[in-house]
Amino acid sequence: MTGPRELRMTEPLRDILRRAAERLVAVHASEDLDEASLEADLLFGLASGLDRSHVIAAGARPPHADALVAFETLLARRLQHEPLAYILGAREFFGMTFEVGPGCLIPRPETETLVEAALAAITEHPRHRRLVRVADIGTGSGAIALSIAQHAPSTKVYGIDVSGDALKWAARNMRRFALQERVVLLTGDLAEPLSEPIDVLCANLPYVPTDDYEGLPDEIRASEPQIAVEGGPTGIELIARLADQLAAHLAEDCAAAIFELGAGQASWVEELVVKALTAAGRGPLDVRVHRDLRGIRRVVEVRYGYPLPEAREPGA
Ligand SMILES: C[S@@+](CC[C@H](N)C(=O)[O-])C[C@H]1O[C@@H](n2cnc3c(N)ncnc32)[C@H](O)[C@@H]1O
Known part of the structure; x- marks a missing residue:
């Protein structure tokens, strides 16, 4: 048996980002899943140091544990309604x-x-x-x-x-x-x-x-x-x-x-x-x-x- 944390560590990045986008849509009462997916990609890019094309290319593999922890911190800020531009700094x-x-x-x-x-x-x-x-x-x-x-x-x-x-x-x-x-x-x-x-x-x-x-x-x-x-x-x-x-x-x-x-x-x-x-x-x-x-x-x-x-x- 594996615990929830270990399970998540084997989850492909694209599934993690899809779930993040769904949470963003729900919390921001938006219907724009494409916009939320873009936000999730950008936040993961900031967490991992990758640009968006590399984030998408890395979708089939589980992310590195450090990047995942950093991403969850950034996602939590965004879920608290901090503007994306302030989090990205640009x-x-x-x-x-x-x-x-x-x-x-x-x-x-x-x-x-x-x-x-x-x-x-x-x-x-x-x-x-x-x-x-x-x-x-x-x-x-x-x-x-x-x-x-x-x-x-x-x-x-x-x-x-x-x-x-x-x-x-x-x-x-x-x-x-x-x-x-x-x-x-x-x-x-x-x-x-x-x-x-x-x-x-x-x-x-x-x-x-x-x-x-x-x-x-x-x-x-x-x-x-x-x-x-x-x-x-x-x-x-x-x-x-x-x-x-x-x-x-x-x-x-x-x-x-x-x-x-x-x-x-x-x-x-x-x-x-x-x-x-x-x-x-x-x-x-x-x-x-x-x-x-x-x-x-x-x-x-x-x-x-x-x-x-x-x-x-x-x-x-
Ligand atoms: C709508 S923001 C525009 C910022 C920027 N120009 C832009 O277009 O993104 C308005 C700006 O006017 C500044 N402001 C407000 N009252 C002012 C005043 N009495 N004199 C000069 N600037 C003022 C605010 O601090 C703010 O930076």
């Missing part, structure tokens, strides 16, 4: 692997819509051939600031956050991608720390209304910083305050301001930004709304001073 965003952990928001796929809009605004800016000055307000892990700096070499990028804990992650990622020469991280409230005019200003500030915040999954509320998610009673309090600061920090001749928002907030934000820039005499304004991959009006962009398409330099 999240893919815009084709780059960002280090993440407690203290910073895990970058979300919909934020790539904002980065794409920002890169277009940079490429089409008249100063593109020289240097475009960019600001990312509420930089968190640095996902937006560093993706922009990596993909648009003719930029100087400021990443600002009020949270010192978040900025530690941004600084780690800045060093990871060796972008210290063109990225400056600043602590402070919204755009206040900026000391030079900005050509393209981006912001993914917290925008979840207080009442909705209470209804978010435990995984978000218990792990990710509230200051990174909850945006006040209407959700757009911080965005409204930043709209009022725009004219003081955007270049007078030509600039773009680009905001990520929640579903149903685009018209409000558009109105706020247009009102603030019009009151400061900026214009004519070119307002664009970008939809994310789910079709949600996710990003509002307001530009002024850009040349008309036919007046742009060839190849710009």
Whole structure:
């Protein structure tokens, strides 16, 4: 006779991972077994030092005892609703692997819509051939600031956050991608720390209304910083305050301001930004709304001073 522990030690890895995936589905009240299988593979990969293809290739054999013990510890954390990205210590965003952990928001796929809009605004800016000055307000892990700096070499990028804990992650990622020469991280409230005019200003500030915040999954509320998610009673309090600061920090001749928002907030934000820039005499304004991959009006962009398409330099 063999005890339960010995029995498990002879169980092929693929059966262990399948049972783990089933437990993840049950505990997270999800129906997505494929997603849970991916999570189980990634957790075993972290426990064993194998990449996913090697985890799958090793499926027919029982795993090494040390790897199995380490895997069970990681699985227990995930079953307690700790976000997968925090356990793995990393999240893919815009084709780059960002280090993440407690203290910073895990970058979300919909934020790539904002980065794409920002890169277009940079490429089409008249100063593109020289240097475009960019600001990312509420930089968190640095996902937006560093993706922009990596993909648009003719930029100087400021990443600002009020949270010192978040900025530690941004600084780690800045060093990871060796972008210290063109990225400056600043602590402070919204755009206040900026000391030079900005050509393209981006912001993914917290925008979840207080009442909705209470209804978010435990995984978000218990792990990710509230200051990174909850945006006040209407959700757009911080965005409204930043709209009022725009004219003081955007270049007078030509600039773009680009905001990520929640579903149903685009018209409000558009109105706020247009009102603030019009009151400061900026214009004519070119307002664009970008939809994310789910079709949600996710990003509002307001530009002024850009040349008309036919007046742009060839190849710009
Ligand atoms: C939704 S997270 C975005 C993080 C990152 N930019 C991203 O897209 O993954 C919002 C960030 O704004 C920061 N924040 C909140 N209030 C702020 C304020 N008044 N001034 C500057 N940053 C603020 C939070 O600390 C958090 O890092």
